[in-house]
Amino acid sequence: MGRVNNRTNASASRTAGKSESRRMSNADRSAYFARREAAKILRRVLEGDAQRRAVASIKSLVYAPSVRNKKGTFALVCKTLKYLPVIKDVLEAADLLSNKWKRQKELIYVIMYDILLGQKTHLAGDAEKFLMRQQSALQSVVTHILSKKKANNIEDLIAHGDDPGVLRPRFIRVNTLKMDVHTAIKELGKRYAVQKDDMVPELLVLPPGSDLHDHPLVADGSIFMQGKASSMVAVALDPKPGWEVLDACSAPGNKTVHLASLMNGKGRVIACELNENRVRRLQDTIKLSGASNIEVLHGDFLNLNPEDPSLSKVRAILLDPSCSGSGTAAARLDHLLPSHVEGKTSEDDLERLNKLAAFQKKALAHAFSFPAVERIVYSTCSIHQVENEDVVQSLLPLAESYGFQLETPFPQWQRRGLPVFAGANHLLRTDPVEDKEGFFIALFKKKQNTTHPSSRISYRDKSSRNRGGNIRNSWPLACPPTKISKLWLCTLSTRTRWRKNYTSSKTRTRT
Numbered sequence: 211m212g213r214v215n216n217r218t219n220a221s222a223s224r225t226a227g228k229s230e231s232r233r234m235s236n237a238d239r240s241a242y243f244a245r246r247e248a249a250k251i252l253r254r255v256l257e258g259d260a261q262r263r264a265v266a267s268i269k270s271l272v273y274a275p276s277v278r279n280k281k282g283t284f285a286l287v288c289k290t291l292k293y294l295p296v297i298k299d300v301l302e303a304a305d306l307l308s309n310k311w312k313r314q315k316e317l318i319y320v321i322m323y324d325i326l327l328g329q330k331t332h333l334a335g336d337a338e339k340f341l342m343r344q345q346s347a348l349q350s351v352v353t354h355i356l357s358k359k360k361a362n363n364i365e366d367l368i369a370h371g372d373d374p375g376v377l378r379p380r381f382i383r384v385n386t387l388k389m390d391v392h393t394a395i396k397e398l399g400k401r402y403a404v405q406k407d408d409m410v411p412e413l414l415v416l417p418p419g420s421d422l423h424d425h426p427l428v429a430d431g432s433i434f435m436q437g438k439a440s441s442m443v444a445v446a447l448d449p450k451p452g453w454e455v456l457d458a459c460s461a462p463g464n465k466t467v468h469l470a471s472l473m474n475g476k477g478r479v480i481a482c483e484l485n486e487n488r489v490r491r492l493q494d495t496i497k498l499s500g501a502s503n504i505e506v507l508h509g510d511f512l513n514l515n516p517e518d519p520s521l522s523k524v525r526a527i528l529l530d531p532s533c534s535g536s537g538t539a540a541a542r543l544d545h546l547l548p549s550h551v552e553g554k555t556s557e558d559d560l561e562r563l564n565k566l567a568a569f570q571k572k573a574l575a576h577a578f579s580f581p582a583v584e585r586i587v588y589s590t591c592s593i594h595q596v597e598n599e600d601v602v603q604s605l606l607p608l609a610e611s612y613g614f615q616l617e618t619p620f621p622q623w624q625r626r627g628l629p630v631f632a633g634a635n636h637l638l639r640t641d642p643v644e645d646k647e648g649f650f651i652a653l654f655k656k657k658q659n660t661t662h663p664s665s666r667i668s669y670r671d672k673s674s675r676n677r678g679g680n681i682r683n684s685w686p687l688a689c690p691p692t693k694i695s696k697l698w699l700c701t702l703s704t705r706t707r708w709r710k711n712y713t714s715s716k717t718r719t720r721t
């Protein structure tokens with residue numbers, strides 16, 4: 211019933227929107243639609259933030275194909291978010307919104323930005339006209355708030371921070387499956403100052419502010435907009451052409467297709483992803499990259515059976531699991547969200563971090579159990595020790611029991627792991643301020659002449675057995691679901707100790 215009503219409302223408002231827009235000039239019409247596109251994105255961002263779930267970043271929502279005026283919409287969303295606390299205060303004090311307008315509050319916020327701080331032009335549309343009629347009431351509320359807070363203007367009411375996006379260079383990874391680096395430099399060099407990165411051979415550096423979202427080379431998958439730290443992860447794994455490689459937590463697939471490109475499209479990349487919607491994004495990324503050696507597995511990495519013959523030749527595993535994303539918060543513009551409080555970690559956050567770390571440890575432990583694996587990269591875009599050094603340190607005895615040791619990815623890179631255990635200098639960190647993104651990379655390499663200690667090791671987690679549903683026939687799951695702790699058949703004492711410490715946790719949070 212509710213659904214039918216919603217649809218009726220939605221189609222009524224679309225019809226109203228069409229007839230409203232028919233009466234407008236071109237400039238009015240484009241401003242009218244930009245505000246509505248911005249309001250739609252704002253709604254998704256605010257809903258996600260209220261549930262402390264990053265549905266998608268503001269940028270990825272704005273750069274979806276359905277959004278027409280990307281630049282204008284992005285600016286409007288960011289500016290509205292920046293002034294949202296003031297906008298809400300003014301609306302609350304003015305108390306002029308009926309239920310009808312409250313249901314469209316995100317649109318009201320966007321229009322309020324234009325009325326209070328924007329150019330006040332092209333304000334055609336019913337919601338716009340409604341707020342313009344209230345302009346003098348709104349203005350007197352603003353005056354009252356300013357005098358109460360001893361501020362000269364609305365700008366003064368906002369906490370100012372540097373815009374972290376301003377000085378960030380634009381990194382471009384050349385998809386060598388489609389274009390060589392030399393040609394990419396030549397093409398991009400027609401419009402931008404292009405330099406080669408000093409660490410990742412297929413990475414190019416463009417000046418801050420270079421906007422390539424609509425560039426034809428991005429549209430056809432010849433180049434990917436991928437940050438430096440993110441591009442270092444697949445290179446650290448160093449997969450060779452012809453290898454079988456498993457990307458354990460793969461969507462949206464930037465690192466998956468980077469692996470395929472490093473392997474010259476030769477060999478096999480198995481891309482595992484739990485979340486159904488993200489599987490679709492992964493498939494889109496793969497299609498765009500032109501890679502033909504990637505196989506997508508929709509399901510839980512923890513349920514992958516390492517004994518399955520189809521996984522018996524996996525030589526390298528990239529594990530880039532769900533994490534807090536704290537290292538890329540600035541790039542995602544999290545500082546604009548209502549939940550953001552400078553420098554504060556709440557109890558909720560701590561609980562979330564601990565749950566994430568529990569999953570990260572289980573996933574890394576599982577990676578060690580693949581019989582032919584020689585190299586494992588564990589990476590996060592988190593700055594938290596609990597998701598980084600602590601995860602690695604807690605698994606060192608288990609890694610050792612499988613014959614793995616830490617290796618040093620990118621030895622020339624200065625910033626290493628926090629010195630919380632001997633050997634943390636092997637780990638790699640990037641700094642969210644200095645390097646503009648906070649990433650963490652650990653590389654485990656199997657020592658020469660180590661044989662897989664037990665062919666019976668298995669790892670199951672009942673809670674995640676059927677999550678994601680729709681597991682394909684090729685899914686290498688052999689055994690019935692059982693609690694993880696019951697199925698650790700390994701006799702080595704380190705593994706037994708490890709098992710006692712970490713039992714199954716059902717919670718997943720951010721991706």
Ligand code: SAM
Nearest residue numbers: 459461462463464465484485510511530532721
């Ligand atoms: N490596 C990806 C890239 O560079 O594009 C980003 C990976 S993202 C940080 C983590 C991904 O792991 C999410 O898409 C999430 O849905 C997925 N994921 C979380 N738990 C998983 C599990 N148990 N098995 C497989 N995938 C999982």
